[in-house]
């Protein structure tokens with residue numbers, strides 16, 4: 315509220331060249347910087363593989379005072395807490411109330427995102443949820459409504475949006491350099507038996523909510539919609555081609571008609587050994603094409619493997635800009651060497667979330683944005699079930 319008022323005041327002052335006003339402006343900017351750097355008391359719920367990325371980020375960003383971790387498993391909570399020197403809990407409400415926690419990161423399996431987020435929201439905390447927002451639209455709607463009622467922020471992690479090659483595509487679209495006519499997502503990944511057996515919830519409809527669509531491809535589904543805009547209709551198939559010991563799909567295909575009239579296709583697989591790549595491409599009405607390889611080789615598994623190759627633009631034929639491709643590839647490869655890509659993008663997005671709370675603005679990826687991916691994968695499941703194209707928006711009764 316105060317920040318909002320100051321922002322309004324400062325933007326008014328910025329119109330003026332009056333020196334006394336200039337010095338007041340300086341003071342205000344200083345105050346604003348100080349206020350923005352205020353620390354929020356933060357905590358993590360869920361103490362498995364991805365929680366380490368969140369813990370590292372919460373230790374590093376200046377807006378965070380990382381204080382506690384909560385998990386259903388006391389052993390896991392204790393292990394994570396000891397590693398980062400914070401307190402361990404098994405009760406969400408107790409952790410939030412005892413420490414005045416202001417923002418939590420939800421790092422539990424997807425089907426419990428909603429239950430956990432709702433408990434945090436109703437206890438007064440702002441919530442950032444790992445992808446996907448939830449495994450059902452009903453859960454998404456409950457979370458979004460609860461956050462609105464409690465006047466807290468709800469955000470979802472989708473860190474690949476922050477990759478420079480993906481940002482370049484978005485910028486080219488926003489600047490009208492390419493008007494999307496066709497969007498494609500291709501993910502040729504691999505998960506082995508040891509992966510599926512690493513936690514009891516993996517590979518099961520009830521506990522994981524789905525397979526490659528729900529757990530491994532939400533990043534690419536999120537980016538596709540972010541670039542291409544709202545969906546009109548989807549037709550999809552899914553199958554389990556190579557993993558007889560799991561219930562859920564390891565392969566999914568879909569055709570999309572976007573509201574803009576553009577078309578799209580999705581080919582997702584966790585059944586290619588070795589994993590090859592994850593790519594996204596946008597083909598424009600003027601014939602130009604832009605694309606990015608978001609994942610080279612296997613997608614990383616937090617705590618087990620690292621990101622293997624730098625994300626890179628692999629296609630750029632916007633007239634007059636073709637020569638930029640090689641330059642960007644070199645820049646991105648050099649940048650990749652300077653950062654830990656496995657934690658860097660989580661940290662950027664978590665910092666944005668905490669700043670959004672301090673500045674009382676929307677975070678980069680809201681609950682509503684996260685819901686779009688859930689609507690897309692739900693439509694693919696429904697399309698296969700009913701053998702028909704599915705119109706958007708989905709009816710919750712379907």
Ligand SMILES: NC(=O)c1ccc[n+]([C@@H]2O[C@H](COP(=O)([O-])OP(=O)(O)OC[C@H]3O[C@@H](n4cnc5c(N)ncnc54)[C@H](O)[C@@H]3O)[C@@H](O)[C@H]2O)c1
Pocket residue numbers: 359360361362363364365384385386387390421422423424426430444445446471472473513529616
């Ligand atoms: N953004 C990414 O790149 C990325 C990468 C991996 C995983 N993820 C996401 O992170 C989430 C967690 O995945 P993971 O691999 O860390 O899982 P995991 O099984 O390693 O860890 C889950 C943790 O949640 C705890 N838990 C389960 N139910 C709970 C409850 N009701 N209350 C409190 N704690 C509970 C478990 O005890 C465990 O500590 C998933 O949604 C997954 O999609 C995101």
